[in-house]
Amino acid sequence: MLKRDFHANITICGIQAKTIAEKYGTPTYIYSEKKIRQNYYALKEALNIMPFTSKIFYAIKACNNPYIARILVESGTGIDAASPNEIILAKLLGLSRNDILFTGNNLSDQDIKFAVDEDVIFNVDDETILPRIFRYGKPSILSFRINPGGDVSVTGQQTFGGSQAKFGISPSNAVHAYASAKNGGVNRFGIHMMPGSCALDVDYFRSNTKTLLNLANQIHNELDIKFDFIDLGGGLGIPYRDAQSPLDINAVGDAISSELRDIGGKLLTKNGRIYMEPARFFVGNAGVLLGKVHSIKPRPSGHIIGTDISMNVLARPAMYKEDGGFHRLMFDGSSDEAMVMAGICGQVCENTDFWDKNRRIPDSVEVNDLVVALDAGAYGYSMSYQYNGRLKPAEVLITESGEDILIRQRESIINMLDNIPLDSVLLDRLNKLKGE
Ligand SMILES: Cc1ncc(COP(=O)(O)O)c(C=O)c1O
Structure with a gap:
């Protein structure tokens, strides 16, 4: 541009x-409208290779001007919202509850009530808030954000996962968390992981997909749960320095697909989908x-x-x-x-x-x-x-x-x-x- x-x-x-x-x-x-659209279609095309239907949510926190978000929504994305106000922005853009994913953290009772009343897809960061969620109602569909734990580092950029991060629930608590949600009456589930941002390395996406699928498989085996969606998060990087190479987005599509090919059908419901929720990749450059x-x-x-x-x-x-x-x-x-x-x-x-x-x-x-x-x-x-x-x-x-x-x-x-x-x-x- x-x-x-x-x-x-x-x-x-x-x-x-x-x-x-x-x-x-x-x-x-x-901002360049043309570039935003080009970025969106590049990812869409790269994900077309997948053996399952994908759906993309734009994480509106990255650039929350409705004119910018509208370019992506008109192209076909939903919105990943981090707060009730971002849910309102998504509704302002004409989206309905199935196209709004709510990935907040450290939620107040007011935040929880709002998300439950709006019945958006509730992506839960902390299993201890389940009783507070149920106090206001039963989400039609709920996922947990998994923090893979250990020592997560993303080449070059920010890390949201690992034992020192504030986000998500640990894999060892995951089965218990899904069991509690199921016992509370939730019957449609997703699973989510987003351990970092601005990754330029295809292996990052391959290994995250593998980790998440292994855990989803364990939950499926122990609780007989199938998932309406498996959400691989955002994190697709852009080069900020001359010396960095752009992420090979088609290779990311290939890597995710090859991880999903064998096990995806077992874990997903009939109309189950693969979700991603990038932001930087669409609007950064x-x-x-x-x-x-x-x-x-x-x-x-x-x-x-x-x-x-x-x-x-x-x-x-x-x-x-x-x-x-x-x-x-x-x-x-x-x-x-x-x-x-x-x-x-x-x-x-x-x-x-x-x-x-x-x-x-x-x-x-x-x-x-x-x-x-x-x-x-x-x-x-x-x-x-x-x-x-x-x-x-x-x-x-x-x-x-x-x-x-x-x-x-x-x-x-x-x-x-x-x-x-x-x-x-x-x-x-x-x-x-x-x-x-
Ligand atoms: C839950 C969640 N999803 C998606 C994103 C978008 O990340 P990125 O811009 O790296 O694609 C973020 C960024 O902070 C996030 O926290």
Whole structure:
């Protein structure tokens, strides 16, 4: 979606970065509808090889703008929701309960009641909440999130499974958990596992599928349960660095299929399906973040380039320190003939607000140049916040026909004060500041 010509004028889906910045300001997230659709169809096709029907749920937490999620829902996905509000978003997108999977954790009674009342597919993270679920009703269909335990590590990126993770139930508790659900009257089941995110390694998917199928087989043998779905989670990675290779998505389809071929029929009900719930793979490389250079501060160990894309706008670099938060950056208007090492940071008053302490960048970068962070479509806007009064950015969608449309306004101070019940003195002053 990004191009740079010899003179380093960046275009995003055919539109000059400069034009977008003039029209919408910075920082702004920009998404490509075309790329999101391409990503979806690539996965859909890769899963077509499977011996069983598959269904894909988009984990809306990665990018929760309804215009973005609608592209995927219109293409055929359901929604994986992490909270009641994300269930509401899924309903706003026109989905019915069978197309909404609820994978929350550490749920309040209110959360539980909401999910039971909506009767969405309840993916339970903690077997001890079963009595609380039954207090509100009996889900039509229920799954447990399995944490495979041990020492899970996902090449390059985040780990959600293993003995140190907060998610899921351990395999040794699984039979007991399903027995309790069955005794409580549940008669349709799924099983789920999602031990990591951003895996670029086909074997990760092969071995997770194997682990989950072994456990599903044990539950089937001991409790005579067949599954309406086996959910292999999300976790499909994208390369954030030049040195990384893209995940071979067709090989993932092959690996899962070969694990399923022999045993799937025994474990699945007649209309049973294989579920997946990716997010990053669909939207990660379909979004960029456009910002601006505001200062170049000399420093004996190399300049510090100050930009308006701070940790409150894209949290990943500050959040996933070890390796996980890397984004490539492109500077508009600068040729890369001579390169220097520099620190690159945002505007927030935290010393963790760095893109990189030492990044190789063009020597010609100047104040007011535009900067583009690549692969910012997933876990970008949806993790943004308002620290230091630096407000949430705008979001723009480039449609398949090449039109740019504003899909979320940049926040204003009025939005920031929105939920504060201002007393008459504060309100009066605010109105004066607004010129009313
Ligand atoms: C339960 C669950 N499903 C799916 C996803 C999507 O993960 P990914 O973006 O790695 O595909 C996540 C991400 O946190 C998750 O927690």
